[in-house]
Amino acid sequence: MEPTRDTHYTLVDLLDRVLDKGIVVYADIIVSVAGIPLIGVNLRAALAGMETMLSYGVMQEWDQKVRAETTGIGKQRELPLPVRLS
Amino acid sequence: MQPDDQTQVAPMDETFTTGQARYLYCVADSGEQVSLGPIGIDGSKVYTIPYRDICAVVHECPAEPYNSTDPEVVNSWVLAHQKVVDEAWERWGTVLPLGFDTIVMDKDGGGAEENVRNWLQNDYDNLKTKMEKVRGKAEYGVQIFWEPQVIAQSLIKTSPEISQLEEQIKSQSKGIAYLYKQKLENALKRDLESKADQCFRDFYQRIRRYVDSIVVEKTKQGDENTQMIMNLSCLLPRDKSAELGEELENINSIDGFSVRFTGPWPPYSFVGT
Numbered sequence: 001m002e003p004t005r006d007t008h009y010t011l012v013d014l015l016d017r018v019l020d021k022g023i024v025v026y027a028d029i030i031v032s033v034a035g036i037p038l039i040g041v042n043l044r045a046a047l048a049g050m051e052t053m054l055s056y057g058v059m060q061e062w063d064q065k066v067r068a069e070t071t072g073i074g075k076q077r078e079l080p081l082p083v084r085l086s
Numbered sequence: 087m088q089p090d091d092q093t094q095v096a097p098m099d100e101t102f103t104t105g106q107a108r109y110l111y112c113v114a115d116s117g118e119q120v121s122l123g124p125i126g127i128d129g130s131k132v133y134t135i136p137y138r139d140i141c142a143v144v145h146e147c148p149a150e151p152y153n154s155t156d157p158e159v160v161n162s163w164v165l166a167h168q169k170v171v172d173e174a175w176e177r178w179g180t181v182l183p184l185g186f187d188t189i190v191m192d193k194d195g196g197g198a199e200e201n202v203r204n205w206l207q208n209d210y211d212n213l214k215t216k217m218e219k220v221r222g223k224a225e226y227g228v229q230i231f232w233e234p235q236v237i238a239q240s241l242i243k244t245s246p247e248i249s250q251l252e253e254q255i256k257s258q259s260k261g262i263a264y265l266y267k268q269k270l271e272n273a274l275k276r277d278l279e280s281k282a283d284q285c286f287r288d289f290y291q292r293i294r295r296y297v298d299s300i301v302v303e304k305t306k307q308g309d310e311n312t313q314m315i316m317n318l319s320c321l322l323p324r325d326k327s328a329e330l331g332e333e334l335e336n337i338n339s340i341d342g343f344s345v346r347f348t349g350p351w352p353p354y355s356f357v358g359t
Contacts, residue, residue: 017354022185
């Protein structure tokens with residue numbers, strides 16, 4: 001299967017990344033509102049129509065639990081993996 | 087804070103005193119000082135501010151955040167932001183993307199441009215470390231869905247407890263059957279969660295063989311009949327994406343499961359602190 005960037009298909013994926021991620025600049029030279037850096041938080045509100053898509057699924061507790069557990073694993077994975085199939 | 091309708095138009099024309107601030111798109115792996123043309127948000131002219139062998143990709147703007155209540159406008163900004171990051175990525179090979187609305191202002195005597203350069207200077211080591219981490223790599227989104235109905239059917243077939251409860255519902259009076267039905271629902275919910283757990287672990291192990299780093303994201307609602315059970319951002323060398331794709335195809339072909347594979351994206355999820 002091939003990865004896709006078709007915008008119809010991936011807009012939410014892209015919004016998640018551009019609005020919530022990327023380098024964060026911790027400096028007082030950054031424009032902020034009420035002291036809060038603008039990391040897409042305000043703009044999220046504009047996307048109210050997408051809220052249902054962006055909200056949690058029904059297995060909310062399960063999701064939180066699994067992510068909490070996996071964060072440990074995820075941290076380790078931040079190191080380059082030694083596993084590489086040659 | 088400005089009212090929305092004022093900030094969202096904010097054309098970069100003579101009515102505005104430009105040059106007060108710089109909107110940041112990304113930091114790129116090049117010391118080149120160059121103009122990329124009017125490819126930015128609302129047609130802004132994009133150019134680079136170099137420091138040593140890296141540069142910030144920016145445009146001039148007022149010292150106000152882009153803000154709008156119109157989703158169409160927000161979408162178009164986000165796409166424009168992404169387009170500039172893509173352009174820089176294509177041109178210089180390695181970029182560290184910034185999140186939307188990161189704007190450096192004119193402050194402490196230095197102009198905005200000088201502040202950008204100072205930031206590159208002060209954060210240089212950190213930025214270079216991140217640059218090395220993502221060099222030659224791209225980010226891919228992997229979202230795995232299942233159809234709870236299909237999975238539940240297979241659980242009913244394989245779980246003795248559940249099939250027994252099903253029998254009991256059929257053979258009891260209405261009132262008692264209702265109680266059994268509740269029992270059945272609870273048992274099914276429990277089994278679905280444990281099945282999801284097991285799938286998560288299995289898929290995670292399979293996927294991680296092909297990737298350098300994984301960030302586990304929140305799952306989201308699927309459509310009517312599907313449920314997302316896994317949402318990952320994966321960092322891997324671009325030329326390894328075919329191998330990951332093959333593994334995902336295996337998962338995609340399991341009855342009741344489907345996979346969404348997106349990318350390549352600039353490494354948004356792997357450059358934060």
